[in-house]
Structures are given as structure tokens and as C-alpha cells.
Amino acid sequence: MKNQLFKYGLIGSSGKLGSEVNSVFNDNGGRQVYIYNRGGEFEVEKPELIIDCSAPEVLDKTVSLVDRFNVPLVIATTNLTDSQIGRLKTLSISVPVVQSYNFSVGVQVLLNLVRKADEILTNWDVEIEEVHHSQKKDRPSGTAKMIRSIFKEKNVNVSALRLGTVIGDHSVHFGGPGEILSIKHSAVSRRTFAQGILKAAHFVLQKKNGFYSFTDVIYSDTGFQI
Amino acid sequence: MKNQLFKYGLIGSSGKLGSEVNSVFNDNGGRQVYIYNRGGEFEVEKPELIIDCSAPEVLDKTVSLVDRFNVPLVIATTNLTDSQIGRLKTLSISVPVVQSYNFSVGVQVLLNLVRKADEILTNWDVEIEEVHHSQKKDRPSGTAKMIRSIFKEKNVNVSALRLGTVIGDHSVHFGGPGEILSIKHSAVSRRTFAQGILKAAHFVLQKKNGFYSFTDVIYSDTGFQI
Amino acid sequence: MKNQLFKYGLIGSSGKLGSEVNSVFNDNGGRQVYIYNRGGEFEVEKPELIIDCSAPEVLDKTVSLVDRFNVPLVIATTNLTDSQIGRLKTLSISVPVVQSYNFSVGVQVLLNLVRKADEILTNWDVEIEEVHHSQKKDRPSGTAKMIRSIFKEKNVNVSALRLGTVIGDHSVHFGGPGEILSIKHSAVSRRTFAQGILKAAHFVLQKKNGFYSFTDVIYSDTGFQI
Amino acid sequence: MKNQLFKYGLIGSSGKLGSEVNSVFNDNGGRQVYIYNRGGEFEVEKPELIIDCSAPEVLDKTVSLVDRFNVPLVIATTNLTDSQIGRLKTLSISVPVVQSYNFSVGVQVLLNLVRKADEILTNWDVEIEEVHHSQKKDRPSGTAKMIRSIFKEKNVNVSALRLGTVIGDHSVHFGGPGEILSIKHSAVSRRTFAQGILKAAHFVLQKKNGFYSFTDVIYSDTGFQI
Numbered sequence: 001m002k003n004q005l006f007k008y009g010l011i012g013s014s015g016k017l018g019s020e021v022n023s024v025f026n027d028n029g030g031r032q033v034y035i036y037n038r039g040g041e042f043e044v045e046k047p048e049l050i051i052d053c054s055a056p057e058v059l060d061k062t063v064s065l066v067d068r069f070n071v072p073l074v075i076a077t078t079n080l081t082d083s084q085i086g087r088l089k090t091l092s093i094s095v096p097v098v099q100s101y102n103f104s105v106g107v108q109v110l111l112n113l114v115r116k117a118d119e120i121l122t123n124w125d126v127e128i129e130e131v132h133h134s135q136k137k138d139r140p141s142g143t144a145k146m147i148r149s150i151f152k153e154k155n156v157n158v159s160a161l162r163l164g165t166v167i168g169d170h171s172v173h174f175g176g177p178g179e180i181l182s183i184k185h186s187a188v189s190r191r192t193f194a195q196g197i198l199k200a201a202h203f204v205l206q207k208k209n210g211f212y213s214f215t216d217v218i219y220s221d222t223g224f225q226i
Numbered sequence: 227m228k229n230q231l232f233k234y235g236l237i238g239s240s241g242k243l244g245s246e247v248n249s250v251f252n253d254n255g256g257r258q259v260y261i262y263n264r265g266g267e268f269e270v271e272k273p274e275l276i277i278d279c280s281a282p283e284v285l286d287k288t289v290s291l292v293d294r295f296n297v298p299l300v301i302a303t304t305n306l307t308d309s310q311i312g313r314l315k316t317l318s319i320s321v322p323v324v325q326s327y328n329f330s331v332g333v334q335v336l337l338n339l340v341r342k343a344d345e346i347l348t349n350w351d352v353e354i355e356e357v358h359h360s361q362k363k364d365r366p367s368g369t370a371k372m373i374r375s376i377f378k379e380k381n382v383n384v385s386a387l388r389l390g391t392v393i394g395d396h397s398v399h400f401g402g403p404g405e406i407l408s409i410k411h412s413a414v415s416r417r418t419f420a421q422g423i424l425k426a427a428h429f430v431l432q433k434k435n436g437f438y439s440f441t442d443v444i445y446s447d448t449g450f451q452i
Numbered sequence: 453m454k455n456q457l458f459k460y461g462l463i464g465s466s467g468k469l470g471s472e473v474n475s476v477f478n479d480n481g482g483r484q485v486y487i488y489n490r491g492g493e494f495e496v497e498k499p500e501l502i503i504d505c506s507a508p509e510v511l512d513k514t515v516s517l518v519d520r521f522n523v524p525l526v527i528a529t530t531n532l533t534d535s536q537i538g539r540l541k542t543l544s545i546s547v548p549v550v551q552s553y554n555f556s557v558g559v560q561v562l563l564n565l566v567r568k569a570d571e572i573l574t575n576w577d578v579e580i581e582e583v584h585h586s587q588k589k590d591r592p593s594g595t596a597k598m599i600r601s602i603f604k605e606k607n608v609n610v611s612a613l614r615l616g617t618v619i620g621d622h623s624v625h626f627g628g629p630g631e632i633l634s635i636k637h638s639a640v641s642r643r644t645f646a647q648g649i650l651k652a653a654h655f656v657l658q659k660k661n662g663f664y665s666f667t668d669v670i671y672s673d674t675g676f677q678i
Numbered sequence: 679m680k681n682q683l684f685k686y687g688l689i690g691s692s693g694k695l696g697s698e699v700n701s702v703f704n705d706n707g708g709r710q711v712y713i714y715n716r717g718g719e720f721e722v723e724k725p726e727l728i729i730d731c732s733a734p735e736v737l738d739k740t741v742s743l744v745d746r747f748n749v750p751l752v753i754a755t756t757n758l759t760d761s762q763i764g765r766l767k768t769l770s771i772s773v774p775v776v777q778s779y780n781f782s783v784g785v786q787v788l789l790n791l792v793r794k795a796d797e798i799l800t801n802w803d804v805e806i807e808e809v810h811h812s813q814k815k816d817r818p819s820g821t822a823k824m825i826r827s828i829f830k831e832k833n834v835n836v837s838a839l840r841l842g843t844v845i846g847d848h849s850v851h852f853g854g855p856g857e858i859l860s861i862k863h864s865a866v867s868r869r870t871f872a873q874g875i876l877k878a879a880h881f882v883l884q885k886k887n888g889f890y891s892f893t894d895v896i897y898s899d900t901g902f903q904i
Binding site: 124125127129131133134157159160161162163164165166173174175176177178179180 | 350351353355357359360383385386387388389390391392399400401402403404405406
Binding site: 335342402403409416417421 | 860870
């Protein structure tokens, strides 16, 4: 599968993540045949799957495109509402959908370790911290929300810092009597996310319908267990 | 001066900082002759100076005591209102007063370096972060407020984290295009603050009236310049 | 068990950790009936167990004492040689022995999470880092060695920093293409270790012979699984 | 000056930093007219200045080229020997030369703040730490050596960590009794260095002969004082 050519459509191709997806996909057998961005809509031919790296307000367009082409979707858009997530779940009855707020392997491992630590350090304080570039629109980040959802019963505070051109750092701190345990992920390059989206593309092209997380992608790739 | 015996009164003697002050002062020629804490008021004889490590609501008592004994004051209470600071300034017309939200040397250096960095990195983003134990009452910390006051024109965000028994960490992050510069101070031991208060006690005993910061104390001790 | 009185002997009672053990044990039903330190040997009566917080060169004395009293041993001495560990294992044929280079719960969790991360991030670079006070004699720390032993096949670098009065920080960094995952433990107070040693004391008093790690103690206490 | 066109020669054009220099210079009025890299030598016409982002073993070639073209040099090559630095100083008798191991503004500020902190915290412990990608050849980094040279009388330890694709982090930690002060710089993007080299190019094109540091460049640009 991995070295096979495939045709993809890209929504949000002019953004930071969209540009990286283009570059990584083109280097790995992908051919861009459909684009939707601020500049308009460009269709060369029917794509085999749609990648969405845009914004919540574009979701209507994304859903209508997936419906029209009847192809799989990988969606990396952050800051979706519960109702938009619901809409993607409905969409996944007819096509396979991979949805995640973070497509890096390291963040998957962080989520895994945080769950494990939380099981043991039940009475410790928890703080979540995220740092992103100053142009980031949502606050806290989608990844921080994914992390916070691990602590259902605790009302965990998220500190969001906005600094220069930082790609994305996430930390979880556990504080107990006389000690602190911290788990931190730093994205060094946005290319990492594009490579995760490529993994998700390969995964979704082999699936029938269904709603999948990036954890499912990594698990199928590596046997990695939550 | 330094090895001379002196008699001190301590307000807030049963708190975390108060206990350290007691221990450090007793090890360095201090004799406790007056106490005011939750348990009541204990007076053995007239103190040569008053140390206050209590809470803003105790300030009336502190001011009346300093008036009654007519002795210098070192006050480490955090979270004072502007009007309470004003009252201390009025008090300092008749006695010397040292007021600071942080009595560690390293925080003085941090303030110094942050001012310096701010002069150069004028267009960079700034974020302040502080971490303290989960029992801390004020939020953000007094020290974070001291740091924030450096950036008068910028509206600088302060993230406050509450974790276990952390004594006190303060960080200032500057974010520019493609780079981050951070200055961080961590208190490893509360004894550090008590030693700073001892320095302030030696300083204030040699002064006439006036309102002093801990920067003045350090400057007089080391020639250290802001 | 927990609130029952018990008599203990303490080797290395005048060191930093020894002093904390004394304080924590005395606050929790312990009565010190035997001491061995730089000042000499003081025996009030036969202890029910021996705690050793001293140095590798004292091990002969420790073993002869445990033999003589025929009681359990909890040993927190770091920097033991393989042959000294062997000697403790031999000793554990007749009495229960708990041996660890670190008695904090958080470091146990760190070891656990590092093992988990290593299973997944097989091809990532690994770096270990430890920071301790400038008086620390061994380098790298015993805890860093415990961490390094997780990566048997990789030749993992350990950076040891010596700074002021830092109690003990340990970090493990995993570096992959475009991302970094770090797990860090900071001891905020030496009391934490003394509380772990108290847990180990309660554990060892209930055991027959055998060689136990602090992981066994935590597991028996919390059901916490490696 | 800034928007004027200029012709440059680039030594080491195929490396990580060389590629960024190309991209930033081409976006800012630069025209590449000479290249020297692993693939060979390509000369279109005489450059107005030479940029060197290669390796110490290429220095002979660099010097002979600068001699031949008789144009200014900006050199970012790290790990030069004292004798190679001496050779560049000799070269600077006839042409202007800017030499630095780090062309980011933030590292200049870090150097500045570290000098300031060192003046005040004279008796504190110092540790330097640097993190770079696992392909980095020199160890410790040139920037770490620049930092270490601030502490002439202290024998300061440098910890070098090699992790994934990290661009470059440098930290200086000061440790005193009961407190730690840290100053840290992280490069988020290699583009930052290329932009600094562009600043140096503009600077050097306006100079006669002389040996300059990046500090001189920044000072002339911003009035920033060491």
C-alpha cells in the first residue's frame, strides 16, 4: 500500500498545516487533484480521499464534498463543536472518517502515559499547559482538550501561552506531597503532523465506513496499545 | 552588626514562612520577644523591630503595633491592596519599612534580567508563569504581580499553576520569530526567603524612616544595580 | 499496622535523609532505639528493624548489625557495587530486605511510564538528565542508574548537573523525527523519601525473608502495577 | 540598503542552514551567483560577498575564495580551531569578516543576560546545557562554547543532549542556597539563523575591513548594548 500512488483532495491547502500536508503527500506518492482554500476551488479530477486542515466554519463544505465524491475523510480541523463532531459521526455511517485534534505519534504516547499516571496518582493535583504561536485562533488547543477529557471527574485547569512561532508544546503536571511528575510533548516541526495525516490517509483508504481516531491508526500500524 | 543580638516581634509566626523566619532568626542572634498569630498575642518585652509574614486582613494590627512600639517593620505579606501599600508608605514617614512580595536574591536578579530583556526584545510576545503549592491563597502570586508591573504598556498574561507542595517557581517567556527566550526562578527551600528577611532586618535596623524595597536591601549589601 | 508503635535502628542518622527519616518516623509511631553515625554508636535496646541511609563504605557494619539483631532491613544507600547488592541478596535469605535508590512514589511512576514509552518509541533517541545539590557524592545518581537500566540495549547518555541545594530532579527525553516527549520527576522535599522509607518499614515488618524493591512496597500498598 | 539587490556566493549551500540561507536571501533581494557544496563548484558571476555555512575542513577553500574575489565574508561555520579563528582575523585585515557560532538575536540577549547574572551571582554554581538533533557533529555546540567563555575563572560543565531533530536549545542554570535561576533559549526554526545571517550580510556590505561578531551586527542595528 505504502508506495502506491493515490489522488487526494485538500481543504485548507494554504494554511500552515495544509502546506506541509501538500509537501509530505507529494513526496510520498500523493497527487493533489482537488483544492479548496481562501483562493477558491480547483478540481482536476475526482480524489480518492479528502484531507481537511481548515477551520470549523468550513465543515459544511467538507461534508458536502465527502458526500458528493463518496470518499474517505481525514479531518485535522480543531475547535469543532460537539454538534460538528456528531455530524462527522453521522457521515461515518457511509464513509470511513479519521478525526483527531493531533496527528503526532508522541501526543498519542503522551495521552497513553497520562491515563496510566492518572490511574496511580489519584489524589494528586493536575495542571495542563499548552504553548502555541501567537496567531493560533482557538484557546485552549484541541490537543489540550483531548488531554483534559482524560480527567473527567477532576476540574482540571488549562494554562494557554501564546509565544512567537511555537509549533505546539503540551505538558501535564501531577503534584503530590513533596514531588512533581511532568509529562511533556514538544512538536519540533509541523511536518510531524503531516506525516501522521499521511499514515491516517493510508489507513482510511483501506477501511470501509466507520469513525476512527488517530489512536486507531497508530494501533493498526504499530500494535501500540492504550 | 551581623552577629549582634536583636529582639524581634513576629506577626504570622505559625505560617509556613513564619516558622522559617523563627528558625533562621534564632540561629542568627535573633530573640523572639513578641508573637501574634492565630493562637493569640504573646508579649515578653518590647521588640526592636516587627516582622510581618501574615495576611492582608492582619495589616490593621501590624500598623497599630508598629505605631505603639515605634520600631521598624519588615513586611512580607502578599496580596496587599494599593490602599494598604499607601498606608505602609504613610507609616514609613515615622519608621523605616521594608516591603516586598519576595525576599529571595534570585528573584531580584530575575526582575533585573527581565527588565534588561524587555528593553531589547520590544516587539516579542511575553508570558508570565508561576507555580505554587495548592494551599496558596492569592492568585497570581505577589511575585508574578511584581514581574507584570515591568511590562506597563503590554497587557501581559499570567498563568498560575497550583501543584502539590511547590514552594514557588516563576518564569518569564519572550517569544519572537523563530525563537524563545525564558528566564526562570525556582525556590528550592522556603529558608531562602527567611534569610532574605534576615538581611532586610539587619538593613532596617540601621535606617531612619523611609519606604524601602528588597532591591534596596540587596543593593546596599552587594552593590548590585538595577 | 500503620498506627502501631515500633522500635527502629537508624544507620546514617546525621545525614540529610537520615534526619528526615528520624522526624517522619517519630511523628508516626517510631521510637529510635539504636543509632550509628559519624559520632559513634548508641544502643538503647534491640530494634525491630534497621534503616540504613548512609554510604557504601558502611555496608559491612550494616550487614553485621542485621545479622546480630536478626531483624529486617530497609536500605536507601546509593552507589552500591554489584557485589554489595549481591551481599544484600545473600542477607535476604535469612531476613526481609527492601533495597532501592529512590523511595518516592513519583519516581516509581516515572520508571513505569518510561518503560511504557520505550516499548512504543523503539527507534527514538533517549537522553537521561539528573540535577542534584553540589554536595552530592555519587554521579550519576542511583536513580539515574535505575532509569538507565531500563534501556539495556541502548547505550543511553546520562547528563548530571550539580546546582546549589537541589534535592533531586530526573528527566528522560525521547526524541523522534519532529517531536520530543519528556517525563520528569522533581523532588520538592526530602520528606517525601522519608515517607517512602516509612512505607517500606511497615511493609518489611510484615514480611518473612526475601529481597524486595520499593516497587514491591508500592504495589502491595496500592495495587499499582508495573 | 535593505531592499537593494545584492549578489552572494554560498559555501555549504546543501546543508540544513545553507538551504535556509538560500531561501531567506532569495526572498530578500539576494541573487545566488556562486555555490560551493558537496556537488561541486558553480560560478555564474562574481559575488559581492561570501556566506559560509559549511564545515571547518572547508575553511581553506573559503579563505582562498574571499582572497580571489576580494569581497566581505559572513561565516557561520562552527567548531573552528583557535588557529582557524586566527586565520580569519588575518583575512579581516583586507576585507570585513563577520564570524559567529550563532546568528540568532535571542542568543545574543542570552549571552548578555548571562554576563549580567554572573556579575551578581558570583558564588553560585553554574551549569550549561545544550540540546541538538542527533546528526550534529560537534559537541558541545559552538554556542555552548561561546557561553562557557563568559565564565573564564570557573570550570563550567556543559551537558550536551542529542535528540531527534531539535534545532537548538541552550540553557544556563545558576544554583545558589535554596534557589535556582535559569536562562534558556530555544530555536523554533532554523530560518531565524538565516535571518540573522541576512542582517550580517547587510552589515558587512557597508563595512571596510575588520573582524566583527554578530553582537556588533545587532548593536549597529538596534543600539542594543552588551
